[in-house]
Amino acid sequence: MTNRATAAVELQAVTRRYGTGESAVTALDRVDARFEPGSFTAVMGPSGSGKSTLLHCAAGLDRADAGRVVIDGVPLDGLSERNLTRLRRTRVGFVFQSFNLIPALTAAQNVALPLRLAGRRPAAGEVSSVLxxxxxxxxxxxxxxxLSGGQQQRVAIARALVTRPAVLFADEPTGALDATSGKEVLRLLRTAVDRHGQTIVMVTHDPLAAAHADRVLFLADGRVVDELTGPVDAELVAVHTARLEAARTVGA
Incomplete structure (x- = not known):
C-alpha cells in the first residue's frame, strides 16, 4: 500500500477563482490530483481548461482559494511568503516555453543561479556535471x-535540475522550438525521470510531447475529466483531445 505522505505533489479539492461577482471565472473546480515520485505526467485540455492554473497552484506560484496543495510532504497553505519562496527554490524546478535565461550570464552562471539564490555556493563540478x-x-x-533555442532550453532544464527538486514543472517546454530541438528536450526530460527518478509535471497541447509521459491528465472547465496511463500513445492522446474540443464546441 502506498504511503500517502510520499507524493511528490498532491492537490486536494483545489479551487481557484478569478474575478468577483457575475464576472468571476472558476479556473479550477475542486481538483484532486496526485503525482508520485519518479513519475512523468502530461496535463492537456482545451484552451481555458485550467492547465496553467493547475501548474501554477501546484507549484506554489499562485495560491488556491480552497483546498490543499502539498509538495514533498509540506502543505503550502500554512507557509509564509518567505518560506514558500524558500520551498520553491529548493524543492521545485521550472521550465517554461520562454527560456527565461539571464542574457548577461553564461550558461554555467544561469545554471548556478538557483543555488546562489538559496544561499549556497555550488560544489566543485556540480554545475558542469548537470550541464x-x-x-x-x-x-x-x-x-x-x-546558443540556439534548443540549447537555451537545455540550459533551462539544467538550471531546473541543479537543485535536484522534488518536482519539475514544465509549461509547454517545446512550444518555441523546432521539431528536432523539441524531441531532444523531451528526450532529456524522459531521461531525467528514468535515470534520476525525477518527478515531472508538464503542460502541453502536443500529443507527441504527451506520449513521452507515463500518464496524461485531461482537463475541461477546471476539472480533471479523463486520464490515460502508460505506455501513452500519441494517436490515442489526439483522439481524447479532439473529443474534448468537440464537446466544448457543442457546449459553447
Missing part, C-alpha cells in the same frame, strides 16, 4: 545569445 547531463558540457562559458 554535461543535458549535452552542453562544452558550452558552459557561452551566453544565451550564443
Amino acid at each position: 554535461a547531463e543535458v549535452g552542453l558540457g562544452d558550452r558552459a562559458g557561452h551566453r544565451p545569445s550564443e
